[in-house]
Amino acid sequence: MPMEALLSVLTGGLVLGSLYALMATGLAVVWTTLGIFNFAHGAFIAVGAYVAWQISSADAIGAGFVIGLVGAVVVLFVIGVIAHFLLVQPFERKPNLVLLSVVTTLAGATIFENLLIVGWGARPKQIAPMLEGDLHLGEVSISQNEAIIIVLVLFILALVGFFLRRSRTGRAMRAVAQNREAAQLMGLDVPKLFGMAFGLSAALAGLAGVFIGSIRFINPSMGADPLLKALIVVIFGGVARFTSPIYAAFIAGMVEAFAIYYVGLYWAPAVLFALMIVVLVIKPEGLFGKHERSV
């Protein structure tokens, strides 16, 4: 493998990894706090991209990328809170919550996707990237947009990590995740914290949507593939710690980048999938997992 190719594969892996980290962290936040898997996460990604497009694109409001990004985060947080209230809250005390929430979040995903088709049509669009042009670091050449995405993602994840570990609300969320009953006895407002966790997760999905939309095209069903990848990452890494899905995301990103180089675009998901199966068979709680769930 020539040096140039290796470096471009590595940077490609880094970009993929950072996007996966963003999406997987969002999924993991909901999974660890509410104990459910949110299948509307992919739809949130698409909605985030469309909101950002609507705000930032010159064809629509044209307020610029940064406002679009912030708008997407705010709107998605609200959508996440509402989605939690409508799709998950009613079943919180049911014994088969896992299956019920899979079904309702899938239904929610269908609703969001089709609303996007109703609102914006099925034709692909593109969000104008933050920065044009390439960045040259010695041998490596990476588009400035991708570089800033990597940096932003790491910054945002650090922020989320800080929020969960240091802030009062974040710690309350983790307390609820660890022991709901005890947290409730301590006077924490569990439904509100659940709603906030869902909103936070949706906001992260929205961010991921904006970043993906600035690299690739956006369309109403753009979330399906990222959702699948995020799902693989979460299973692969486990959710024992806040950082486990992040490490796993970068590993998965690298594996995928190398797989694309060696076996081609179509077989790369198969390689990732095989990796996930192997991990599951050997260590069902994930690569970095302990046998329990907590943020």
Add this chain to the structure above:
Amino acid sequence: MRYDPPFHKTNGLVPIIVVAIGLILFPFVFTDTFSRHLLVLVFVYAMVAVSWDLTLGFGGLVNFAHVAMFACGIYAYAILAKTLGVSPWLAIPAAGVVAMILAVAITLPILRLDGIYVILVTLAFSQLLYQVVISQSDLTGGTVGMVTLPSLKLFGYKFIKDGKIGYYFTGLLLLAASVTVIYWVIRSRIGRAIVALRDHKYYAQSRGVSEARTRIYAMAISAFISGVAGGFYGSYVRVASPDAFGIGFLTIVLSILLVGGVGSLWGPVIAAFVITLLAESLANLGPWREILIAILIILIMVFYPGGLWAAVQELREIVDVRRSALTAWFNRRRYKGRRQELLNVEEKYIETDHGTIAVADSGGDKPVLLCLHGNSSSKEVFQYQFESYRDRFRVIAYDLPGHGVSTNADPETSYNVAAYADAAEQILEQLEASEPIVIGWSLGGYVGLELAARANVKVRGLVITGTSPLNIVPDDFGAGYNADSHMILAGKHFLSPTETKNFVTSAVAPLTEESAYLHKAMPRTDGRARLYMITKINVTDWPRQARMLREGKIPFAIMNGPEDPFLNHQYIADWPYGNIWTGKPNDIPGGLHTPFFNKPKEFNAEFDRFLKEACGF
């Protein structure tokens, strides 16, 4: 405990025959192609949904690769029949086999997993299959798919001709076969293992059920049916498109399953009709159709999680309650003479908190003998006691609430042993009858024990027959009775005619002229009385009854038939009674579950002895 009568002896027989005749006649009534096309789609969706239910509903294994198995069936058919030129009639079952092999391949990684991990892996696997299909464009046509697949024909007759009538009947036949297979599987050993693992995994495993093997069987069987459905669908629409892997198709099938009711066989079949026709009628709404269906799914999940099957059951309950009430009303008039002939007393109707109770009271200022009948029977079972004891005693018997010609009552409050005892107290009070000697039979035995234990009424003597005293419920319930199919019938809500006949035959007597009236009593009984007797079993204070028996202040005797098929005689003999007449349970020679009816002379002789020795008459 195992109870699985052949299908033709269950209540399902008549509805199935009606529906089958309706579906067979349908294409001759509606000769347009479109209505037949819709029903072919219904058949395919129903096959996929019903087979999915085997893993998702009955197995509790949330297998999201099921629809991918259907898609793989389509592609297997396409490749076999078009590319390789295999006969479509071979390609369809082969599609099932391909799906089955793939399903086994998915099952291997999920053998150790549970809950959400199963969902994730199966979903990822189906996405993987999708990726493989669109990447192998030489073989599968990539994202475009394959078109002009061979269609079905037999001896030169094309099934598409005559308004698709050939496809209609092939689809109907395949659906019938699938439902039969699933029905057979869930009642087989494998099916019971599947359900046992869902309900209590560790207990099932400790009883020797292999989780891995059972999962593989369940996945393989359900995938085979799904694959066959895919093959048939491929031959019908003649297109293999990667859209079949998509979330849209999954949502439709999942909504069929959920709207129908997860874990029921017929619910998804019914829902396949409802959802397919609904989806078709909304077809011109574009994306709004998907949105409306998704909203419908959420609303059903929130407000009606049992689905259509639960609705059917509720409807059935309403109809059955009306039917039993009407039968009671009718019997009250029609068979009044017959009842008087049997008991030779005037029937009275007494208003209680548990409805209007029909009472037979031989009257007079004599000691009171209260007779309490059992589950799904009526007071006429005591005809020989009325005959023998009316001279010396004031014999009183009444129909329990929901039984005989008493009215139906509120199941929540009136269909349990404590409520029956309460009804007895109210009746005795209104009749101004006090200090009864009580004969309690079966369920009535518990009523008698409860009446004595409550001590609101002074019971001068108590005889129970066909009843095992209980202390710790439900453990003692399992120990006190032989665990056979009759125990299930005793608590079963809806009984088929065969079940009714079997139950009365072993609980009372075979159908003869003398027992004919008692055979009428069971179909009249409010089915909820049986159901609530079991579900509300903890309303009764069983330890209090046990305490009362151990204290032994009331003269007490047990008179059972040694041939009683229900009782565990050893359990009854070993029970630590404080004061039981003759020191042990008494056998009525040759008696069955109803010794006072089967062997009235022997029973009455023994009862006379009890009256004399224990109660001083």
